[in-house]
Amino acid sequence: MNALVPDADLPAHVERALAGFLGRAGEEIVRTEPSVRAGIEALSGFVLGGGKRLRPTFAWWAWRGAGGDPAGPDAEGVLQAVSSLELIQACALIHDDLIDSSDSRRGSPTVHIASAKLHADRGWLGSPATFGLATAVLVGDLALAWADDMFADAPLPAATMAAARPAWRAMRTEVLAGQYLDVRTQATGDASPEAALKIDKLKTAAYTVQRPLHLGAALGGAGEQLIATLLEFGGDLGVAFQLRDDLLGVFGDPSVTGKPAGDDLREGKRTLLVALGQRLAAERGDTAAARVVADAIGNAGLRDAEVDTVREVLTEVGAVAAVERRIDELTATAMAALDRAHLAEPAPAALTGLVVKATQRTY
Incomplete structure (x- = not known):
């Protein structure tokens, strides 16, 4: 070696x-x-x-x-x-x-x-x-x-770089498109779970996992079928990774995340967690709980005690459990795709370790 x-x-x-x-x-x-x-x-x-x-x-x-x-x-x-x-x-x-x-x-x-x-x-x-x-x-x-x-x-070699360039170009465009979609969603106030997932797929899954996998596989001379399977693996894992990050943005320890607890709320992030919190509260007819979440989103002056209240509401209405279930489902489908890829050793074990690292509970 x-x-x-x-x-x-x-x-x-x-x-x-x-x-x-x-x-x-x-x-x-x-x-x-x-x-x-x-x-x-x-x-x-x-x-x-x-x-x-x-x-x-x-x-x-x-x-x-x-x-x-x-x-x-x-x-x-x-x-x-x-x-x-x-x-x-x-x-x-x-x-x-x-x-x-x-x-x-x-x-x-x-x-x-x-x-x-x-x-x-x-x-x-x-x-x-x-x-x-x-x-x-x-x-x-x-x-x-x-x-x-x-x-x-x-x-x-020139041929190696030419094979990898489409992944590089797609990744640059997708991350900027995802960022714009994030900003636009905050501006329009679209609080739907569907909008949150669109951002997760474009801004995080594509940029963080899918295109890096695509890039590396292309540098290794992979064919279209292997690249397609890795994109499937990366898409599911990338969304699961973002959902875990969303949970950490509200529940995480600042000494681990490097950002103050609740900053995603203060910044107005329209995450799946808060979207489900509002939807589930509305379905239960709990207007007070829905209002607690809605009022927290984009409130730059949100105090720590108010963040604690939002945490309680998101847990009580079932939003946290729902996101955890989605993470588990996406992790399972990602692992199934990884198994189908039949990668050369020791890549499967290394990527499995990355799956655990990206989706594990750390709060």
Whole structure:
């Protein structure tokens, strides 16, 4: 096995690939214009400051399952290609924090908040908040541009890159479409479970699981049937993963999630959990419970005690149990698809472990 890219230490090697690329990518522009160093350091600090590295991990194991050899000549190139997914993720999160007016991410100030503080501390002209907003937009844009560079520059055969490019293109479009759908749903106030599931499928399932699997399998030379089966696996698992994240957004421990409890409610997230809470309360004729949930969505000043009340209501009307059942059902169908894929070992065991990690209860 290639000592550079062992399966067992993949996150560390993703980190190595990202650190190496980020160190190289900014060198020329910093020499030309040193003042942009702060923005580049903000991006590097964000990318290298934490994260589960789920997307590169799904892509890597799809490549391995399609016959990729970690001791072969393409391993380093595949590592670079799948690691570039983390820059797409950085773009999405930096912009998402801005859209949602989030103050913290992974226990640290978000990029727009940290940049606004820099402006205020230096006594610069204009509004600190406006500077922070503009900086976050630009840093996120830089992450997206550099993701393309990192992917395109992967040292792999032209035919291999051509096979993977459709997955890359689809993933970029789908994550932005999903983000727009999320924003639009919040604006229109569509509180239906159907709308919530549409967002889950496009914004999370496609971007977090399906397309990384598609990308990795394509890099490994997989045929259409295997890719289709992996997309089925990834679609169900991706929605289950988002539903678990929705539960954590209301019930999770901030020391684990890195965000204040109830932030999804404050940000106005129209999740399946809250949609079912409202629908089930209405079906029971419990207008008071339905009003508690409705009033919490988008209430930026929601207090911890009020979050506790929402938790009680969501549990009492059966919304929590319903989401848990949906997670269990989706996990089962995902595992059935994984079994049908007949991936090369040890990919099945590794992907099974990812299923458990993505859907397990941690609250």
